[in-house]
């Protein structure tokens with residue numbers, strides 16, 4: 001089982017890198033979690049063996065991603081130096097039919113969302129366990145919500161989340177279960193309900209950002225899902 005899941009993560013990651021990295025890809029966002037490890041592995045293989053690739057900068061979304069980039073010998077840079085990213089690869093905790101995602105199971109969703117929002121293309125990589133018809137079915141631990149420490153108790157009274165854990169930005173994470181979110185409107189409502197509370201910095205709901213999802217299956221195949229509306233919105237929002 002564990003081997004099948006790791007194989008699925010690897011196959012999905014390799015397919016995503018091979019389809020989205022070419023001679024015109026210069027700035028790449030690197031997400032966080034166990035699946036993107038394989039993206040960085042494949043990226044480094046190609047960077048070292050294909051002189052035609054002109055990768056100038058890899059932008060991390062966490063301390064973990066920072067170290068992955070450094071250890072792979074890829075060029076590390078920060079978002080402030082490269083505010084427009086060609087493509088970002090990231091994992092997800094759950095992905096619905098519109099490619100809306102719950103992210104932040106690793107506590108990195110604030111920086112992940114900043115990098116995703118600066119990217120012309122946002123590509124999600126995951127294994128078969130993450131695909132869902134509605135958010136909240138597969139990932140039942142709740143939506144990760146990043147809050148500033150001073151507001152932790154007042155916010156917890158309002159939304160009854162479980163936590164906290166400390167993020168790379170020095171904030172706290174509360175996990176808030178709002179039930180099963182069926183359809184784009186329900187996902188947006190849940191995000192708005194949380195983000196409008198004073199002291200909430202970001203939610204783990206990534207709405208209309210992912211244009212592609214590569215999902216590794218247990219049989220070794222990779223399923224590709226696309227959302228053309230999100231692709232266009234994402235590309236136009238960073239230009």
Ligand SMILES: O=C(CO)[C@H](O)[C@H](O)COP(=O)(O)O
Nearest residue numbers: 033034035091104105106108
């Ligand atoms: O959002 C994330 C971290 O904040 C991760 O991308 C998400 O938790 C998926 O991780 P993994 O690839 O290990 O399943």
